[in-house]
Amino acid sequence: MNAIQANNYQIVFNENSFEYLSQILIPTNYSKAIILVDEHTNEYCLPSFISNIATKVEIEIIEIEAGEGVKNIATCIELWETLIELGADRKSIILNLGGGVITDLGGFVACTFKRGIDFINIPTTLLSMVDASIGGKNGIDLGKLKNQIGIIKEPKAVLINSSFLSTLPAKEMRSGLAEMLKHGLIFDKTYWDKFKNISNLNTDDLDDLIKQSIVIKNTIVSQDLTENGIRKSLNFGHTLGHAIESYFLENEEKTTLLHGEAIAVGMILESYISLELNLLTKEEYAEIKYIITDIFEKIDFNNSDIEKIIELLIFDKKNEFGKVQFALLNGIGNIKIDQIVDNSLIYKAFNDYKRV
Incomplete structure (x- = not known):
């Protein structure tokens, strides 16, 4: 290779x-x-x-x-x-x-x-x-x-x-899949499509998928090392995902989530926001939600959890001038960076996730 x-x-x-x-x-x-x-x-x-x-x-x-x-x-x-x-x-x-x-x-x-x-x-x-x-x-x-x-x-x-x-335990392998799914969603629909039949993949397939995923990230980073533009696309799923990960890490009543587990939830939530902003079709959102929830277990959130997670967004390192910045899907395989999202829409995304 x-x-x-x-x-x-x-x-x-x-x-x-x-x-x-x-x-x-x-x-x-x-x-x-x-x-x-x-x-x-x-x-x-x-x-x-x-x-x-x-x-x-x-x-x-x-x-x-x-x-x-x-x-x-x-x-x-x-x-x-x-x-x-x-x-x-x-x-x-x-x-x-x-x-x-x-x-x-x-x-x-x-x-x-x-x-x-x-x-x-x-x-x-x-x-x-x-x-x-x-x-x-x-x-x-x-x-x-x-x-x-x-x-x-x-x-x-x-x-x-x-x-x-x-x-690696199976749980750790799944955690890594989250970032690979993200690379397809933000950059390459053909790559994303390969995960529709993930149960049929073998070891050789995995080696190829790993390399393709690295090629995608490297292609993006090589254009924008210091994250002033296109590299922000890699933050899809991470604005809410990092807040969820931090909340579960600091709350002793919660089971700590692996990074990929939190990002998987973040991708579903941010895909829903993309849908609500007319950047994704209903069919695209349904496909994303189905594939991710087929791989990752559902995480339970109560109203207090959601409020505290949203409060953590202000500490996201991607924020500029006090505004929370999202990278949202503009169709599968494309991204729209520097998007400001109202909190009411984030609440709606969590409510939709609860219905998984």
């Missing part, structure tokens, strides 16, 4: 990824390589990863807890201090082996340590392969508010090895 050229780095696949890494990790390039893992990737992914690395560069391993709860400044401080203790310098490199939390957090730590060192993303979840590891966004949460602190800087490389997916 051929590599994809991003702005300033390559996205390399499967059998070629370890050879490419070996070409990068040479002593004249780097003094030390630090592999950042969580407790899960340390157990399930690190052994095979280490066995395939051919380098004379000194390797150190740092393990952190798994989960969104560690994606904060306290963990960054611990990691910066650990890097100092390990003797990391300006010529060190961080290898982020894990899901979206590891790539977001590890990238941010690398970008800020000694004013910036190189990093490589090696995503191990479907979500991080098709979304989090691609595009140069690195960051952490502020309290329960998602991705409030961060920097845009591209990695040295992204290495995609689908063999890591064999370690």
Whole structure:
């Protein structure tokens, strides 16, 4: 499978990824390589990863807890201090082996340590392969508010090895599908159509779908790295989805949602808003709602939940001049950015979702 050229780095696949890494990790390039893992990737992914690395560069391993709860400044401080203790310098490199939390957090730590060192993303979840590891966004949460602190800087490389997916629970695989569905909805109806018979897909199909999804995101990001225009299209489903994710994360009475689970709800809600604004047909909305709810379980919301979720929208990092900005579908495969939506329409969207 051929590599994809991003702005300033390559996205390399499967059998070629370890050879490419070996070409990068040479002593004249780097003094030390630090592999950042969580407790899960340390157990399930690190052994095979280490066995395939051919380098004379000194390797150190740092393990952190798994989960969104560690994606904060306290963990960054611990990691910066650990890097100092390990003797990391300006010529060190961080290898982020894990899901979206590891790539977001590890990238941010690398970008800020000694004013910036190189990093490589090696995503191990479907979500991080098709979304989090691609595009140069690195960051952490502020309290329960998602991705409030961060920097845009591209990695040295992204290495995609689908063999890591064999370690994932089904729930995590579904979470990654949300971003793939989004890529079809905002950019490519033909790609979206491939998910209509998802039960018939095999492993080879998945590899192709992963690559197509990455091509879509990379095509968008390459035109607009700093999100001043077309990159905003990638926020479809995320304005409400992130608010839902944050609310369920901070509320002890709620079961924490995976990112893709929250985004799946956000896509249905924002598709309904697109329908109400005459950007989608009833048939298109019904199709979107059916396919997403066939993959993802329904989430229950009461009126108090909805009010608090809407209150969280004001903290969305995409807001401008105090206005909440939505990216809405303009037919399947097209997007309309910078849309202001009245709260009454958001309430209507939630009421429609309740009828799933």
